[in-house]
């Protein structure tokens with residue numbers, strides 16, 4: 001009889017497979033492996049489930065989290081045009097809280113007093129798992145085997161795995177650390193650690209090399225209703241379909257690659273590569289529509305809130321009163337975000353080439369320099385006089401100095 005139970009966030013990779021055996025041997029725990037389906041493409045999840053059992057788990061659960069991930073997390077991310085440090089659409093950061101929710105639920109249902117994850121001590125994801133678990137159930141104890149064990153190199157880990165009968169993939173292990181879901185794909189490690197080296201062409205899986213993409217531009221029209229996509233090229237789609245379709249089509253046009261030096265929560269700068277063709281196409285279109293329909297002060301204020309939202313979610317604070325409050329503000333702006341945006345994708349670029357909305361605040365009779373102009377030019381003079389009065393008074397005083 002083991003001493004207790006632990007629910008492990010399991011991915012099927014070497015790290016979390018070794019975690020299973022390590023938790024059994026070192027902590028004397030029965031391991032329940034939980035595999036979250038957030039739309040990652042690389043693996044057959046039945047195979048992953050079997051691998052967990054082969055590695056020693058007493059139970060392995062595959063949970064399809066995609067609908068909830070889209071409805072609860074990716075919709076808020078799109079409303080917030082969320083880009084951490086103006087670039088990263090929070091691919092991994094958004095998936096952690098939904099996984100955490102199911103880890104805690106599984107632990108409560110099965111009477112497990114521990115939750116374990118396979119994150120390293122250097123990344124953001126350890127914080128996202130642990131802060132999230134504490135927010136949802138502070139009584140659950142957390143184990144992070146990778147921070148505790150002394151398997152420092154990959155070779156040591158493989159040797160430990162082989163000694164303990166854990167299936168090690170025969171394919172030559174990739175030097176990269178990859179995390180992917182519906183919202184995109186994150187690639188780290190290997191040669192990418194040298195920020196002077198151009199990232200190798202073979203690291204990408206969702207995007208075509210822009211130089212090899214089609215020679216003709218691709219036009220895509222996205223229809224929005226209350227801030228979410230509802231049609232593509234006139235055909236009705238669910239939000240999830242829109243993400244999947246745009247991942248395909250924008251990715252094939254070579255759009256969606258991000259190369260950045262990122263500031264991690266734990267204080268380290270890292271060189272990161274992402275692919276997020278669908279997310280970036282949707283955010284580009286969504287922003288363009290907001291420019292058309294949101295009133296000036298609201299739009300400006302929202303831009304500030306968006307930065308805060310992205311930093312907060314990046315920094316492991318999904319489950320927090322501030323994130324909820326910010327979402328309250330953001331949600332209140334989305335009712336008018338209805339209309340259509342036309343994108344032109346060409347060899348890695350994505351330009352907005354058209355936008356329209358029945359709720360547009362753009363009024364051509366006010367904007368035009370042509371015949372149908374209804375703007376009162378004379379009112380401008382008095383407005384500017386009073387608007388500039390404080391600087392005029394200040395300027396007069398300055399001249400005395």
Ligand code: ARG
Nearest residue numbers: 092093124177178179186188
């Ligand atoms: N740096 C990104 C983040 O913190 C991506 C992390 C992805 N994890 C991975 N195992 N590659 O959100």
